[in-house]
Amino acid sequence: MANSTSGDSVVDRVVRVIAAFPEGVTSLQLTDLAERAGLPLSSAHRLVRQLSEHGLLDLGAGGNVRLGLRLWELVNRNSPTLALRQAAMPFMEDIQQVLNQNVNLAVLDGWEALFVERLSRRGSVANRARIAGRMPVHISSAGLALMSHQPRELQAEYLQQFQDPSGKVTADVVRHFLAEAAQQGYAQLAGVVDPDTWGIAVPVMNGKRRTVAALGVVVPLAEMRLQALVPALQTAARGIGRQLGE
Amino acid sequence: MANSTSGDSVVDRVVRVIAAFPEGVTSLQLTDLAERAGLPLSSAHRLVRQLSEHGLLDLGAGGNVRLGLRLWELVNRNSPTLALRQAAMPFMEDIQQVLNQNVNLAVLDGWEALFVERLSRRGSVANRARIAGRMPVHISSAGLALMSHQPRELQAEYLQQFQDPSGKVTADVVRHFLAEAAQQGYAQLAGVVDPDTWGIAVPVMNGKRRTVAALGVVVPLAEMRLQALVPALQTAARGIGRQLGE
DNA sequence: ACACGTTCTACCATTGAATGGAAGGCGCTC
DNA sequence: GAGCGCCTTCCATTCAATGGTAGAACGTGT
Numbered sequence: 218m219a220n221s222t223s224g225d226s227v228v229d230r231v232v233r234v235i236a237a238f239p240e241g242v243t244s245l246q247l248t249d250l251a252e253r254a255g256l257p258l259s260s261a262h263r264l265v266r267q268l269s270e271h272g273l274l275d276l277g278a279g280g281n282v283r284l285g286l287r288l289w290e291l292v293n294r295n296s297p298t299l300a301l302r303q304a305a306m307p308f309m310e311d312i313q314q315v316l317n318q319n320v321n322l323a324v325l326d327g328w329e330a331l332f333v334e335r336l337s338r339r340g341s342v343a344n345r346a347r348i349a350g351r352m353p354v355h356i357s358s359a360g361l362a363l364m365s366h367q368p369r370e371l372q373a374e375y376l377q378q379f380q381d382p383s384g385k386v387t388a389d390v391v392r393h394f395l396a397e398a399a400q401q402g403y404a405q406l407a408g409v410v411d412p413d414t415w416g417i418a419v420p421v422m423n424g425k426r427r428t429v430a431a432l433g434v435v436v437p438l439a440e441m442r443l444q445a446l447v448p449a450l451q452t453a454a455r456g457i458g459r460q461l462g463e
Numbered sequence: 464m465a466n467s468t469s470g471d472s473v474v475d476r477v478v479r480v481i482a483a484f485p486e487g488v489t490s491l492q493l494t495d496l497a498e499r500a501g502l503p504l505s506s507a508h509r510l511v512r513q514l515s516e517h518g519l520l521d522l523g524a525g526g527n528v529r530l531g532l533r534l535w536e537l538v539n540r541n542s543p544t545l546a547l548r549q550a551a552m553p554f555m556e557d558i559q560q561v562l563n564q565n566v567n568l569a570v571l572d573g574w575e576a577l578f579v580e581r582l583s584r585r586g587s588v589a590n591r592a593r594i595a596g597r598m599p600v601h602i603s604s605a606g607l608a609l610m611s612h613q614p615r616e617l618q619a620e621y622l623q624q625f626q627d628p629s630g631k632v633t634a635d636v637v638r639h640f641l642a643e644a645a646q647q648g649y650a651q652l653a654g655v656v657d658p659d660t661w662g663i664a665v666p667v668m669n670g671k672r673r674t675v676a677a678l679g680v681v682v683p684l685a686e687m688r689l690q691a692l693v694p695a696l697q698t699a700a701r702g703i704g705r706q707l708g709e
Numbered sequence: 710a711c712a713c714g715t716t717c718t719a720c721c722a723t724t725g726a727a728t729g730g731a732a733g734g735c736g737c738t739c
Numbered sequence: 740g741a742g743c744g745c746c747t748t749c750c751a752t753t754c755a756a757t758g759g760t761a762g763a764a765c766g767t768g769t
Contacts, residue, residue, distance in 0.1 A: 226755075227473040227727070228513040235519070236533075238541040248745060257729050262747070267474040273481070275543060279736090280746050283543045286572045287482075289579075292538040293595035295484040297521060297529045326532045333535075349539035472726075473756070494716060503758050508718070525765085526717050 230256060234264050235273070238284065247280035298324060298333045301430055304460035305421070308453040309336050309432070316449060318434040323359035323418075325367070326351075328375055330360035330431065352409075355381065355391045358416035359431040361404035365395040366420040366428035403447050404431075413438050419450045423461045432457065476502060480510055481519070484530065493526035544570060544579045547676055550706035551667070554699040555582050555678070562695060564680040569605035569664075571613070572597075574621055576606035576677065598655075601627070601637045604662035605677040607650035611641040612666040612674035649693050650677075659684050665696045669707045678703065 237253040238245060245253070251261035269276035272287030296302075305322050312320045313336045323330040329351045354360035354375065364375060372395060379388045398404035408414035418433030432454045434446060483499040484491060491499070497507035515522035518533030542548075551568050558566045559582045569576040575597045600606035600621065610621060618641060625634045644650035654660035664679030678700045680692060 224755095226513060228477060228510065229517070231474060231477055232514070232517040232519055236517075236537055238537070240540050241545070243541055243543055243545050246745080247747095258746085259729050259731095259748085260727085263727085263729095264474065266747095267472060268478070271475070271478040271482075273478055284538060284541055286543060286570070286577060289538055289542050289544065290572075290577060290595045290597075291482055291484070292530060292535055294486050295489050295530055296535050297489055297532060298535065299487070299489050324532070326536075331532060331536060349536045351536075470726095492716080493718095504717085505719090505758050505760090506756085509756085509758095512718090 230254070230260070230264060231268070234261065234268070235284070243283055245282050247276075247282055250282050300461065301457075302334050305334060305430070305432070305457045308456050308460075309334065312336075312432075312434065312449060312453050313338070316434060316436075316446065318436045318440075318446075321359065321433050321435070322421075323352075323357075323363065323431045323433065324429065325354075325360075325363040325431075328354050328378075330354060330357050330363055332359070333430075355379070355386055355394070356406070356409045358404045358406040358418040359433045361394055361398045361406060362418035362420050362431040362433065363428060365398035365404060366422070402451065405443070408435065415441050417443070417446050417450065419447065419454045421454045421461075422458045424458070429461070430457070476500070476506070476510060477514070480507065480514065481530070481534075489529055491528050493522075493528055496528050546707065547703075548580050551580060551676070551678070551703045554702050554706075555580065558582075558678075558680065558695060558699055559584070562680060562682075562692065564682050564686070564692075567605065567679050567681070568667075569598075569603075569609065569677045569679070570675065571600075571606075571609040571677075574600050574624075576600060576603050576609055578605070579676075601625070601632055601640070602652070602655045604650045604652040604664040605679045607640055607644045607652065608664035608666050608677040608679065609674060611644035611650060612668070648697065651689070654681065661687050663689070663692050663696065665693065665700045667700045667707075668704045670704070670709050675707070676703070 233254040233256070234250065237250050239253075247262060247265065248258060250265070251258045254261060256264070265274055265276050265282055268274040269282075269285065272285040274288070275283040275285045277283065301324070302322070309320045309322060312318070317338060319338045320336045321332050322334040323332045325331075330353075332348060332350045332352070335348050352360055354364045364372060367375075376388050376392055376395075379391055381387070394404070394406075403417060403419045405415060405417045408416055414435050414437055416433055416435050418431045420428040421430040421432050423429050432450055434450065436446065479500040479502070480496065483496050485499075493508060493511065494504060496511070497504045500507060502510070511520055511522050511528055514520040515528075515531065518531040520534070521529040521531045523529065547570070548568070555566045555568060558564070563584060565584045566582045567578050568580040569578045571577075576599075578594060578596045578598070581594050598606055600610045610618060613621075622634050622638055622641075625637055627633070640650070640652075649663060649665045651661060651663045654662055660681050660683055662679055662681050664677045666674040667676040667678050669675050678696055680696065682692065
C-alpha cells in the first residue's frame with residue numbers, strides 16, 4: 218500500500234471523480250462519489266478537497282459534492298465547439314423562425330451524434346435538457362447525415378463493428394441508409410423517441426469540405442414537407458460552412 | 464529533481480493545464496500550453512496525453528491541444544446550474560417574447576456576477592458568446608440585484624474589501640446602490656458596455672427565500688419603461704423560484 | 710538541396726509526493 | 740443515550756511522478 222494499490226495514476230483518478238456524476242445528477246455525497254469512482258474514501262476526500270480548492274469541484278457542507286462553477290465557466294468559454302456554435306447560431310435561428318420547428322446541431326463523437334446546440338420550436342416547452350445528449354449514429358438523422366459524409370475508411374470501420382443491441386437493425390440496413398443519405402445529401406428517419414415525428418438532417422462542411430457537423434430539424438409527421446425543409450437546411454448549412462472557413 | 468521540484472501536486476498541475484486556455488481560445492500548441500501552465504514541456508506533454516486518453520482534452524496531430532468533447536458533455540450534463548437553468552428557461556422565453564429584449568440569468572461567484580444563460584432579442588445577432596461571461600458586482604445590474612439580497616455579513620465583507628481599479632466608484636456609492644436595490648426589489652444601472660442601454664435585474668429566490676440568481680434585461684435607453692419591465696421580471700422571478708422549490 | 714531552428718515525442722534513473730487504514734469528530738435516528 | 744453513518748484528519752510506507760536529455764519530424768530560409 219503506497220502510491221496506489223490499484224495501479225492507476227492520479228490523472229486516472231481525477232478523471233474518474235469528475236466523470237462519476239450520472240447523467241443529470243448535479244450533486245453527490247462524498248461516500249457515494251467515492252464508491253462510484255472506485256476509490257477509498259480517504260483518497261476520494263483528498264482529491265475532492267484539492268479539486269474544490271481550485272474551483273473545479275465544489276465541496277459543500279456535509280460532504281456534498283458538485284461540479285464547480287469555475288469548471289463550467291472554463292469549459293463554456295473554451296469549448297471545442299465554440300466556433301461551430303457561434304457560426305451556426307444565427308442560421309439556426311433563421312431556421313427556427315422560418316420553419317418553426319425544433320432545430321439541432323450535432324457533431325460526431327465515436328459512433329454517436331453528440332448534440333451541441335438546440336433551439337426549441339416556438340411556444341413548445343423549452344427542452345434545453347437534451348443539450349449534450351447523445352444518439353447512436355444509426356437511429357438519428359443527424360448521426361446518419363454525419364456518418365454518410367465521413368471518409369470511406371471511417372465508414373467501413375463503423376459498419377464493421379456495428380451491431381444493434383436490440384437486434385432490429387443489421388449492418389446492411391445501415392449501409393443502405395448511409396448510401397442513400399450520401400447520394401441524396403440529407404438523411405431522414407422516423408422519430409425513434411416519438412413515433413409521430415420525423416428527423417431530417419444535412420451535413421455541415423467547412424472550407425475544406427470536411428463534414429464537421431449536422432444541422433437538423435424534428436418535425437411532426439403531419440408537417441413533413443421534404444421539398445420545403447431540405448433546401449432550407451442545406452442553404453443554412455452552406456452558410457454555416459462559409460462562416461466557419463478554414 | 465523528483466516528484467515535482469516546484470512543490471505542487473499533480474492535481475494542481477492538472478487544473479493549471481485545463482485552466483491554461485485564455486478566454487475564447489479553443490486551441491493551443493503544446494509548447495504554448497506548457498509555458499502558460501508553468502510546466503516543463505515533458506511534464507505538460509505527459510499530462511496532456513493522459514488527459515486526452517480519457518477525453519478530457521483532445522491532443523491532435525502536431526501537438527494541437529483542445530478541451531475534449533467528453534469534458535464539455537460531462538460539464539453540461541451535470542452542471543451545478545442545470546436545475547436553475549431548466550427552471551428559468553421557460554420564463555426567460557416568456558420575457559423574451561413579451562418584452563422583446565435581451566434576457567439574462569446570472570449567479571453570484573465571488574464578487575462577480577457569472578452569466579449562466581442568455582436569450583437574445585429577437586432579430587438581433589445571437590451573441591451566445593457572452594454566455595459564461597463575468598461582470599463585477601458594482602457595474603452590473605445583475606450583480607447589484609444579487610449582492611443586495613445577500614446576508615448582511617457577506618455584503619459587509621464585500622464592501623469592506625471593495626475598491627474600484629479605475630478609482631471612479633467608492634465603497635460608499637456602492638453601499639448606496641445596494642441599499643436602493645434592496646429597498647426597491649430591483650437594480651438598474653446605465654449600461655457600462657453600451658452607453659445607450661440600461662440594465663434592469665431582479666433577484667430570484669428559492670423556496671427558502673435565499674437569493675440564488677438574478678434575472679435581468681438589457682434595453683435600449685429609448686425603450687426604458689420601468690413600470691412595464693420590473694413587474695414582468697418580478698413575476699417571472701417568482702415563477703422560477705417556485706419551480707426551483709427547496 | 711541543405712542546414713538550421715522549432716516543436717513534438719520517448720526514455721529512464723531518482724526520490725518525495727500520493728496513498729489508505731485507522732482513529733477521531735459530528736449529527737442523526739431509534 | 741447508545742448506536743450508526745458519514746465526514747475529516749493523521750502519518751509511516753513506498754512506488755508512481757518527475758524532467759533533463761536525446762532523437763524524430765516538420766517547416767523555413769538561404
